Amino acid sequence: MRRLLSKFFAQKPTRNLPKLVTTPIFYVNDVPHVGHLYTALLGDAWSRFQRLQGIDYHFTTGTDEHGLKVHQSALKHGEDPLAFCDKVSGRFRQLFAEFDIQHSDFIRTTEERHIEAVEFFWECMQLSRLVSKSTYEGWYDSLDEVFIPEVNTTRAGDQRLAVGSNHVLTWSSEENYVFDLPQLKDDLLTWVQGPNRIHPASFLPILEKLIEDEIHKVSISRPASRLSWGIPVPGDESQTIYVWLDALVNYLTVCGYPKLQFWPGTHIIGKDILKFHGVYWPAFLMAAGLMPPKQLVVHSHWLVDNVKMSKSIGNTVNPLALKDQFSVDGWRYFLLREGVLGHDGNFNAGKMAALLNAELADTLGNLVLRCASVKLNPEQVYPHGTRNDLFPASLVDQVSENFQNFYFYRGLEEIQGVLRKCNAFVQESEPWVLRKQGKEEKLREVLFIAMDICRRCSILLQPVVPNYAGSVLDALGVDSDSRTLEHARLCAGGWNLGTIRPKFNKIAL
Structure with a gap:
């Protein structure tokens, strides 16, 4: 032929x-x-x-x-x-x-x-x-x-x-x-x-x-x-x-x-x-x-508690039945965070709750709420800034390469790594002490760095958790036309915060 x-x-x-x-x-x-x-x-x-x-x-x-x-x-x-x-x-x-x-x-x-x-x-x-x-x-x-x-x-x-x-x-x-x-x-x-x-x-x-x-x-x-x-x-x-x-x-x-x-x-x-x-x-x-x-x-396939899903043993998982418990974005995040193309994934309710609490509620959510608190930020502003050395210059390209190749878990781990470092930076900088001491310029610098990282990481998170990432960007006062991949590459600031705060309810373990 x-x-x-x-x-x-x-x-x-x-x-x-x-x-x-x-x-x-x-x-x-x-x-x-x-x-x-x-x-x-x-x-x-x-x-x-x-x-x-x-x-x-x-x-x-x-x-x-x-x-x-x-x-x-x-x-x-x-x-x-x-x-x-x-x-x-x-x-x-x-x-x-x-x-x-x-x-x-x-x-x-x-x-x-x-x-x-x-x-x-x-x-x-x-x-x-x-x-x-x-x-x-x-x-x-x-x-x-x-x-x-x-x-x-x-x-x-x-x-x-x-x-x-x-x-x-x-x-x-x-x-x-x-x-x-x-x-x-x-x-x-x-x-x-x-x-x-x-x-x-x-x-x-x-x-x-x-x-x-x-x-x-x-x-x-x-x-x-x-x-x-x-x-x-x-x-x-x-x-x-x-x-x-x-x-x-x-x-x-x-x-x-x-x-x-x-x-x-x-x-x-x-x-x-x-x-x-x-x-x-x-x-x-x-x-x-x-x-x-x-x-x-x-x-590859999904297991349930390390056992293959089967109607005969009754361990199939219907996400609709558990939507309210874990939320829409919670399901989206967990499956893309845990799913690896070449290996079977494993659904475990306790593991899912722990992951969502740690990475969405605590690492990102609490960081945003802390920066936007009235006690720490009474002017309710996203400070102006032009430089952020804590945000890796390579992050957008690394996340992009992984997302492009369907390796969402890798891209999400890179984003979480930056957010964890940002939380450590805020903890070490003690902005609440800076507020009490009247060191306003230093406080604005700390808030800018933290908010800038939250903004840029949330832009990158939009394909995975569109609602939650969108609520973070709304809280940070980011215009709807300033949320593209190119905006994640740029330092930006100097505007008022939004009025609604993002919230990812912790899941009872």
């Missing part, structure tokens, strides 16, 4: 339009949990950081609503499949709205615009001659709705299980449309090995091994007699388009496909769906004559 990538890399993204960043679309067979929120927060905080620099991004999310599991869940609840999808999709919308996820588009795979995009994409794939109808045989995982290669199965008595998930498999032989994935093996390896294509790079060897060792022809449809809740194959209603192919096309639907206003984009995904996004999706795009994604940003 001729090489395809030279054609793809020759295509130029549309200029003067927002760039694209996406989360996966979330399967609606169950309620949202902490892992869903974390994925959405990565996209939201990253998009906010771009806007802090004056860069516009098209940030999309949504729900995946076709497939056997959704149909079965609807029947279990005694509901029509679409009505069931409406209800569960609404829960994801509520989660994102209440946690200030500012998405540009929320796509549902049951929408007409998406169905039309999938049908057009299917027809483009067929033109590649990589799609044919034939008998497909293999071990089928009905829970994940996917055929499992023989090498990824194991015997357990008289049962065949999927390696990893331990799902019971059944042998299936049926007529499907099949995609000749091995024809694109070399092109996939060339694509995946592109600069910074897979981030973090620790996931690249996993993907390379999948392409080298486990690539095989893929069934991309199911008999409509077995799977009716989905999009029929154009021109062949006896077959339903495979739910993963259907779902992946959402990334094109949100771009106005076949127009493609924002493509290609960056996909934020969990490590459990790496194969679908790093093997199947770029291959499908190549077959349809389109550029593969710009980048895959892969994150």
Whole structure:
């Protein structure tokens, strides 16, 4: 097969339009949990950081609503499949709205615009001659709705299980449309090995091994007699388009496909769906004559008290149920502070409370309240100043580099390090003593340094805790148009404080 990538890399993204960043679309067979929120927060905080620099991004999310599991869940609840999808999709919308996820588009795979995009994409794939109808045989995982290669199965008595998930498999032989994935093996390896294509790079060897060792022809449809809740194959209603192919096309639907206003984009995904996004999706795009994604940003999972979340043991965490206890910005801060892309995160309520109390309530909140107290600052001013040697000249660039690379935890630790030093500086300077001694010039200097650090750190914190950081900036009297990344680089002062004080209520341990 001729090489395809030279054609793809020759295509130029549309200029003067927002760039694209996406989360996966979330399967609606169950309620949202902490892992869903974390994925959405990565996209939201990253998009906010771009806007802090004056860069516009098209940030999309949504729900995946076709497939056997959704149909079965609807029947279990005694509901029509679409009505069931409406209800569960609404829960994801509520989660994102209440946690200030500012998405540009929320796509549902049951929408007409998406169905039309999938049908057009299917027809483009067929033109590649990589799609044919034939008998497909293999071990089928009905829970994940996917055929499992023989090498990824194991015997357990008289049962065949999927390696990893331990799902019971059944042998299936049926007529499907099949995609000749091995024809694109070399092109996939060339694509995946592109600069910074897979981030973090620790996931690249996993993907390379999948392409080298486990690539095989893929069934991309199911008999409509077995799977009716989905999009029929154009021109062949006896077959339903495979739910993963259907779902992946959402990334094109949100771009106005076949127009493609924002493509290609960056996909934020969990490590459990790496194969679908790093093997199947770029291959499908190549077959349809389109550029593969710009980048895959892969994150790990969340545990609860160091145990994998599971419905069977009842330890899933619904952030909406705990929103009032930890607050919106508390959840945002904890997940981005503790989440590390290449390692599983751990939710523990006591750890979360201790972290928020220490870093948001004490280290930042109390510092601002101390500087703005009437006893210490009766004039209620943010003093004038032009120099602050306590604020590291490299901080904005260091935080920016880490936020840009989705290493929010590193950027937040750098910010906290500066705030801790500022608290120590204020404690050592004893401004309350300076007030009693009438040393007004020295007092103004101390207050300026502390307020300047609070202002600049709060500007940097806006993508992570937009409400709390905004309340600090309001308290410091910072104009709304003076809160960009460039303003975090500059010393500034000489105005009145705001009238409302920021407050992050301490959480009872």
